[in-house]
Amino acid sequence: MLTVTDLVQRFRVPGGMMNAVAGVSFELGRGRTLGLVGESGCGKSTLARAILQLTKPSEGSVRFDGQELTTLPKAGLRTMRRRIQMVFQDPISALNPRRKIFDIVAEGLVISGLPAEQIRPRVEAVLRQVGLDPELVSDRRPHQFSGGQCQRIAIARAMVVDPDLLICDEPVASLDVSVQAQVLDLLDEMKHRTGVSMIFVAHDLAVVRNISDDVAVMYLGTIAETGDTAAIYDTPAHPYTRALLDAVPAPDPAAAPSGPALGGEIPSPMNPPSGCRFRTRCPIARAECAAHVPTLREIAPGHRVACHFPLVGEAAVFAEEAIADAPKAEAAPAAAAAEPTPEAGREAPKQG
Numbered sequence: 289m290l291t292v293t294d295l296v297q298r299f300r301v302p303g304g305m306m307n308a309v310a311g312v313s314f315e316l317g318r319g320r321t322l323g324l325v326g327e328s329g330c331g332k333s334t335l336a337r338a339i340l341q342l343t344k345p346s347e348g349s350v351r352f353d354g355q356e357l358t359t360l361p362k363a364g365l366r367t368m369r370r371r372i373q374m375v376f377q378d379p380i381s382a383l384n385p386r387r388k389i390f391d392i393v394a395e396g397l398v399i400s401g402l403p404a405e406q407i408r409p410r411v412e413a414v415l416r417q418v419g420l421d422p423e424l425v426s427d428r429r430p431h432q433f434s435g436g437q438c439q440r441i442a443i444a445r446a447m448v449v450d451p452d453l454l455i456c457d458e459p460v461a462s463l464d465v466s467v468q469a470q471v472l473d474l475l476d477e478m479k480h481r482t483g484v485s486m487i488f489v490a491h492d493l494a495v496v497r498n499i500s501d502d503v504a505v506m507y508l509g510t511i512a513e514t515g516d517t518a519a520i521y522d523t524p525a526h527p528y529t530r531a532l533l534d535a536v537p538a539p540d541p542a543a544a545p546s547g548p549a550l551g552g553e554i555p556s557p558m559n560p561p562s563g564c565r566f567r568t569r570c571p572i573a574r575a576e577c578a579a580h581v582p583t584l585r586e587i588a589p590g591h592r593v594a595c596h597f598p599l600v601g602e603a604a605v606f607a608e609e610a611i612a613d614a615p616k617a618e619a620a621p622a623a624a625a626a627e628p629t630p631e632a633g634r635e636a637p638k639q640g
């Protein structure tokens with residue numbers, strides 16, 4: 289359904305150029321959900337927008353259902369955008385405050401030229417599917433609803449055109465925990481009901497676990513690890529994935545996270561570390577990590593990791609000890625030992 293290859297999104301910023309997405313490749317199968325996870329600023333939203341061609345990618349390819357989107361003329365993009373819909377993090381600001389809910393949800397159908405007599409039943413059916421009573425909500429405006437209800441309206445607006453791909457950019461991040469679960473359940477139910485493929489963006493690995501078939505972990509504009517959900521949660525092979533999982537709070541709020549918290553500052557994407565971008569925070573970094581960029585390579589069918597010393601086999605034993613000894617929430621000393629050699633360039637070439 290979707291093949292992204294060597295995608296780069298470069299922005300001009302004060303002081304130079306910055307690769308917010310620095311060479312990302314992945315595939316998404318029909319009817320599957322990819323959880324895209326990483327810390328704030330790692331490029332998740334930029335990647336989502338580049339897939340949808342809301343910003344023109346600087347390099348690389350986005351193929352959707354066999355069609356190359358990066359070179360598609362405007363008319364083709366308009367048609368394609370009906371097939372790829374997006375749900376944003378802040379539902380209240382994503383909905384036009386002056387329009388009635390019925391008109392907000394109907395907009396995509398109106399643009400597609402569907403006859404008026406077919407629009408009303410379709411809008412009402414989708415409102416019911418997201419748990420809203422069309423009689424009660426159709427004539428109201430967004431400010432009369434809670435955040436969770438607005439997110440249901442945003443999901444209805446996206447799903448009303450029967451898209452093939454739904455990109456959800458942190459759709460529950462701004463909601464209360466109890467409401468988050470309801471919206472996640474709704475998206476999961478929609479996915480099973482319609483067979484829509486989904487990219488689900490989140491900060492937190494815990495949020496995407498139940499809804500995702502596959503997970504991609506992003507770090508500083510690149511993919512650190514990707515694989516099916518069981519592989520990522522049960523046998524994480526990248527030290528960054530491992531650190532994110534260790535930082536997931538236990539179900540008991542009084543209990544501490546199970547492992548060392550991820551320490552150190554996230555480097556600036558304007559000036560990423562040479563070699564492995566994670567090396568300045570990695571508890572098992574070695575000199576080689578500063579000199580060479582790790583490419584994504586397959587360590588098991590469908591499970592790919594960009595690390596010179598993935599946490600598998602013998603390397604895992606060494607890594608487990610180093611991670612256990614790593615100081616909590618501080619830059620790891622091992623990383624300091626791996627400062628770049630003078631010949632190692634600052635800007636890493638993109639991943640394969």
Ligand SMILES: Nc1ncnc2c1ncn2[C@@H]1O[C@H](COP(=O)(O)OP(=O)(O)OP(=O)(O)O)[C@@H](O)[C@H]1O
Pocket residue numbers: 299300301308326327328329330331332333334335491557
């Ligand atoms: N239009 C732009 N011009 C310049 N820099 C940008 C632009 N859009 C994003 N950036 C920068 O690109 C980097 C990635 O931003 P992005 O919003 O994609 O991160 P994110 O992973 O979605 O973060 P968050 O989890 O906080 O939403 C950041 O350093 C951000 O400041």
Ligand code: SF4
Pocket residue numbers: 526527528564565566567568570571572573574577582594595596597598
């Ligand atoms: S071991 Fe090296 S290559 Fe692997 S994540 Fe750590 S710094 Fe990067």
Ligand SMILES: [Mg+2]
Pocket residue numbers: 332333334457458
């Ligand atoms: Mg974002």
